[in-house]
Amino acid sequence: MTEPSTQPPTAQSIDELIGSASAELDTLADLEAVDQWRVSYLGRRGSLTTVLRGLASLDVEERRTIGALANQAKNTLEERLEERVRQINVAALDLSANQGRLDVTLPGRPALGGRLHPTTKIVREICDAFVAMGFGVVEGPEVEWDHYNFEMLNIPKGHPARDMWNTLWVDNQDPSGGSNMLLRTHTSPMQARVMEGREPPIRVVVPGKCYRYEATDATHEWHFYQVEGLAVGEGITFADLKGTLYEFARRMFGEERKIRFRCDYFPFVEPGVDMSIDCFACDGDGEGCRICRDSGWIEIMGAGMIHPKVLEGVGYDTEKYTGFAFGMGPERIAMLKYGIDDIRHFYANDLRFLRQF
Amino acid sequence: MRLPLSWLKQYVDVDIPAQELAHRLTMAGIEVGEVEVIGGWNEVFVGQVTDVRPHPNADRLRLCVVTTGTEEMEVVCGAPNVATGLKVCFAKIGANLYNTHTERHEPLAVAKIRGVESQGMICSGLELGLGDDHSGIIELPEDAPTGALLNDYLGDTVLDLELTPNRLDCLSILGVAHEVAALTGKKVKEPVADYKESGAPIIEQINISVANPELCRRYTASLIQGVKIGPSPQWLQDRLTSAGLRPISNVVDVTNFVMLEYNQPLHSFDFDLIKDATIIVRRAKPSETLTTLDGAERKLSAENLVIADANDPIGLGGVIGGANSEISDGTVNVLLEAATFNGSNNRETAQSMELRTEATLRFEKGLRPELAPIALRRATALIQEVAGGTVAPGIVDIISDEGIDAPVVPLTSEKIKRMLGMEVPAKQVEETLDALGFTWESASKGELKVTVPYWRNDVNIEEDLVEEVVRTIGYDAVPTTMLSSPIPFQQPMPIMGLRDQIKDLLAAAGIQEVINYPLVTLEQLEQVEQLDQLALPLRMANPMSSDREYLRTTLRASVLANLASNQGHSAGPFRLFEAGRTFHPRKGDLPEEHETIAVVLAGLRHEPSWLEDESLLDFYDAKGVVESVLERLGVAATYESADDLGFHPGRCAVIKADKAVLGMVGEIHPAVKERLSLNQPQVAAFELYLAPILAALPSSQRQFEPLPIYPSATRDLALVVPSDVTAGRVTQLILRHRGIDRVELFDIYAGENIDAGSKSLAFHVYFQARDRTLTNEEVNRSLDGLLRTLERELNAILRA
The missing domain is CATH 3.30.56.10 (Phenylalanyl-tRNA Synthetase; Chain B, domain 1)
Structure with a gap:
């Protein structure tokens, strides 16, 4: 480093200063030394600053020419400084690329692996599809009265159709001796509960748990979910039922799926409907297919126009209002979508199963 | 129900393939589960054995000559029942048969059996797929048409109908025939019921009355005298067998046949066993009993309708007959009954006696009264046809005041x-x-x-x-249209939204959702110290098994059981949550259903990895999740040390908002861990109760708070406080101090250089003013004030 000069600067001394400063800069290999260099040449008391201060002792003519040279020198040194810093950074990166090379095949740091249950996902998917068509989502009690689970649904006591729902009764010591409280066998009791509470128009879906007194096997669970749906209002028709469910099936299963509506029976609808989609395992071919049992069709849900007795039961004017209802099993839909071969997996809660979804 | 097409075709022409018929029925609501083809044989004919000789080289084998009318062939046969004149199922060379040696279907080849060439085979049921009897050959009826293709003679297609409970009509072949006729544009051919009447009229021979018409809308009867009881002719036996019923004797078989044909259950009594030739249709008397056809002695009550003679019940109306009037080999005179019994009474009787019969299956659904005399006449004609006898002129026909008008x-x-x-x-x-x-x-x-x-x-x-x-x-x-009415306003259910939000937050926090059965045992609740003997949970009246008897009042037992069943698969981390309901009995009402969320955390804190440490999940992991969830919901919660028998003493907090309990967080009690065989050093858990959380949510939307314009100032503060002073209390006091915006606890220390009975807590304290940059002097002054407060309130001193 050159000692600050008290001599007035000359073109030569400036030239020399650039020379020596540049030479020194080239020898520096780390950013700290470079910073010291900057202070000693370009800092407040640095060599070049001193030179600029010495300009004061020159006459006007010289001050102009030498001053211009000095400013040029300052720019030059600043440019070289910047260039050197860049070189050092590049060298450092090269070094770290060579020495600190990562094994990119090592596993990454595990992110948190929480998932929702597949039933939750499918239930949400189903509800979302209907919400997009103007339906609301409501829930109801899992422990129900016989009244809502059966009687309000046109299934009075002693009705042979009660055999369709094997029931788990709650031991509630009904005054008549029997039980009138049960674990709901379907989400349909919410039909009456929703309608009792308000006047049409109504459009809701009702997801929730249901229970049946049934032995479990690969396709039957005693504990399962349903999503019920209900639309009541003026001028609602069977054609609307078809259209709504058709739109649902397209959203849920894709545009290319074919849909079949056929006659079926549930005491709380008339006419009754069974909706099937063409089998995606065999593409409706049917021959030797395990999924659709050779039929080419998979039953997805039951539906129908709400039975006038159900509407009358909640005090609706059946001459004014009509409606449709439907119900489906999300597990069954999940089984079809994900290729799950045994419904018992759902509530066994084996993490090796749950983590697949 | 099994529907043999051969039988159906008696009443309606079917000129479309069985699969197409099955499809049309299914679409119209009569679901066909399966189309079963019986037969499908090639090169198998009705043959007749014309000669049987011994086999020259084998004692057990014989040489038979079989004719098909146009051809004669010599075959070797080993069946013990082969005989000259017998009509048999004869397979020619090339017929595809079940080979009992290779156990596969194979074409029949010419074979030399003990030196003699066999030009075909006389078949057993096994070879034809008509059963598994291989002890002898099938003996066809004498009238079997020699030379006919066996397929035409014995082959059939059976539709297995999966009927819904409303379509009672399709439990009968004629009912399905009407359906098929409508779907294929054909006409139904009704069966004929021609018989000759002779002798004394029925009304002179028996006295029938209906005492309880409310349970018997119509009662009809006929009398057939001089019958000969014996086996039914083959056609009748075949019909019953094809529909899955067992032939018994000619008279009984006719009643079953007509039931399958028309749906009307009929009953036949031995007329001579009816006391005083009197029948009274009445409710049973309290002490009466009846030994029914299945041999059981049954106690009767006034809820049961009986068919009684002058003294005693002789049948349980529409359910089952009595042994005391049963048709036997010696029966000569038959009283035939076709009645319309009340459906729900019939169903109740059948249910209370646990006796579902083919009759109750039909009566319980409410048969129409027009049907009884139609079926009675048909059965009367058939009994005369197959069992002989004479029919007394007329029928008894008693109709209740309700009448029989069709709707x-x-x-x-x-x-x-x-x-x-x-x-x-x-x-x-x-x-x-x-x-x-x-x-x-x-x-x-x-x-x-x-x-x-x-x-x-x-x-x-x-x-x-x-x-x-x-x-x-x-x-x-029917066209496909979209709902065109206005979209109704949807009243939201906030608790569902809250639950979904928490579920999403928990999943994002790395916790896996599980869903459990809500039925548990008392032991399970007791194991986790959640059984209140004074307020037992709701019990099932008809539990499926003893391990699913009570409605759970806590989710804790369930999620801990999930941990137990999964811990074998790995070392963790196990992070599980369930969002479900707990059920709390109320007198005279449905139980309260509490939306609850339960979480367990156990095992390694991080997935096993080359990068991470092997620390274990603990209380503070659980609490951290609770805090982050409640913070996101905008609920300001406090945590107070609490005692809960299910949690580790001293490691449990109750989560509160003001006075309301929002949940519990803690580590599971070692004794609970042991009972559930949880092989984890510690199991952290928490529960959140959704209803109080919903109530604690901020009533208004979150409002934007302007970002500070001026820099904040930070001071680090190491305080020595008595050991029993909680960090929460210190933090609370610091935050309450003017000018302090935020505080972070970053170190806790006790031990060397700290007096016994004390601990050191170190905080970053952030000072912030909205309207200016705080000066050092201001910050220091505020800090001094804070220290004085801490000393006064908590005996806290600045650590030297």
């Missing part, structure tokens, strides 16, 4: 349009009704008065008729 239901074109969203031309409606056997007349323009045929008990209102029309013309004919 008449209106049907308007407007209703059809309003329900279906399309118009069906009047002509098409009328033709459809005709095809289904309904009769109608025009009442006014666009309105029909429709009379329901006797075999349909399921059509009662206009909507039913609309379904009849639309299911017959096909649901495909």
Whole structure:
């Protein structure tokens, strides 16, 4: 480093200063030394600053020419400084690329692996599809009265159709001796509960748990979910039922799926409907297919126009209002979508199963 | 129900393939589960054995000559029952048969058996797939047509109908025939019921009365005298067998046959065993008993309808007959009954006696009264045909005041349009009704008065008729439209939104959702110290098993059981949550259902990895999740040390917002861990109760808070406090101090250089003013004030 000069600067001394400063800069290999260099040449008391201060002792003519040279020198040194810093950074990166090379095949740091249950996902998917068509989502009690689970649904006591729902009764010591409280066998009791509470128009879906007194096997669970749906209002028709469910099936299963509506029976609808989609395992071919049992069709849900007795039961004017209802099993839909071969997996809660979804 | 097509074809022409028929029935609501083909044999004929000789080289084998009428062949046969003159199932060379040696279907080849060439085979049931009997050859009836293809003679197709409970009519072959006729444009050929009457009229020979017409709308009977009881002819036995019933004797078989044909259950009594030739249809008397045909002695009550003679019950009406009037080999005179019993009473009796019969299956659904005499006459004719005898002139026919009028239901074109969203031309409606056997007349323009045929008990209102029309013309004919009415306002259910939000937050926090059965045992609740003996949970009246008997009052037992069942698979981390309901009994009402969330955390804190440490999940992991969830919800919660028998003493907090309990967080009690065989050093858990959390949510939307414009100032503060002072209390006091915006606890220390009975807590404290940059002096002054407060309130001193 050159000692600050008290001599007035000359073109030569400036030239020399650039020379020596540049030479020194080239020898520096780390950013700290470079910073010291900057202070000693370009800092407040640095060599070049001193030179600029010495300009004061020159006459006007010289001050102009030498001053211009000095400013040029300052720019030059600043440019070289910047260039050197860049070189050092590049060298450092090269070094770290060579020495600190990562094994990119090592596993990454595990992110948190929480998932929702597949039933939750499918239930949400189903509800979302209907919400997009103007339906609301409501829930109801899992422990129900016989009244809502059966009687309000046109299934009075002693009705042979009660055999369709094997029931788990709650031991509630009904005054008549029997039980009138049960674990709901379907989400349909919410039909009456929703309608009792308000006047049409109504459009809701009702997801929730249901229970049946049934032995479990690969396709039957005693504990399962349903999503019920209900639309009541003026001028609602069977054609609307078809259209709504058709739109649902397209959203849920894709545009290319074919849909079949056929006659079926549930005491709380008339006419009754069974909706099937063409089998995606065999593409409706049917021959030797395990999924659709050779039929080419998979039953997805039951539906129908709400039975006038159900509407009358909640005090609706059946001459004014009509409606449709439907119900489906999300597990069954999940089984079809994900290729799950045994419904018992759902509530066994084996993490090796749950983590697949 | 099994529907043999050969039988169906007796009543209606079927000229479409069985698969197509199955499809049409299914679409119309009569679901065909399976189409079973019986037969399908090639090169198998009805043959007759014309000669049987010993085999020259084998004692057990014989050489038989079989003719098909046009050809004669010599075959080797080993069956013990082969005999000259026998009609047999004869397979020619090339027939595809089940080979009992290779256990596969193979074409039959010419074979030399013990040196003699066999030019075919006389078949057993096993080889033809008609059963697994291989002890002898099938003996065909004498009238089997020699030379006919066996397929034409014995082959059949059986449709397995999966009937819904409303379609009682399709439990009968004729009922299905009506359906098939409507779907294929054919006409039904009704069976004939011709018989000759002679002798004394029935009303002179028996005295029948109905004491309880409310349970018996119609009672009809006929009397056949001088019958000969014996086995039924082959055709009748075959019909019953093909439908899955066991042949018994000619008279009984006829009653079953007509039931399958028409749906009307019939009963035959031995007339001579009816005391005083008197029948009274009445409710049973309190002390009466009846030994029924199945050999059981049954106690009766006034709820049961019996058929009684002058003294005692001789049958349980519409359920089962009595042993005391049973048809036996010695029966000569038969009283035949066809009645219309009350459906729900019949069902109750059958249920209380745990006795579901073919009869109750039909009666419980409410048979129509028009049916009884039709079926009675048909059965009377058939009994005379197969068992001989003479029929006493006339029938007994007792009709209750209710009458037997068929329902008449209106049907308007407007209703059809309003329900279906399309118009069906009047002509098409009328033709459809005709095809289904309904009769109608025009009442006014666009309105029909429709009379329901006797075999349909399921059509009662206009909507039913609309379904009849639309299911017959096909649901495909109905257009597909979208709901055009305005979208109703949807009243939100905030607790569902809250639950979904928390579920998402928990999943994002790395916790896996599980879903458990809500039925548990008392032991399970007791194991986790959640059983209150004074307030037992709701019990099932008919539990499926003892391990699913009570409705859970806590989710804790369930999620801990999930941990137990999964811990074998790995070292963790185990992070599980369930969002479900707990059930809390209320007197005289449905239980309260509490939306609850339960979480367990155990095992390694991080997934096993080359990068991470092997620390274990603990209390503070659980609490951290609770805090982050509640913070996101905007709920300001406090945590107070709490005692809960299920949690580790000293490691449990109750989560509160003001006074309301929002949940519990803690580590599971070592004793609970041991009972559940949880092999984890520690198990952290928490529960959140959704209803109080919902109530604690901020009532208004979160409001934006402007970002600070001026820099904040930070001071680090190491405080020495008595050991029993909680960090929460210190933090609370610091935050309450003016000018302090935020505080972070970053170190806790006790031990060397700290007095026993004390601990050191170190905080970053952030000072912030909204309107200016705080000066050092201001910050220091505030800090001094804070220290004075801390010392005064908590005995806290600045650590040296």
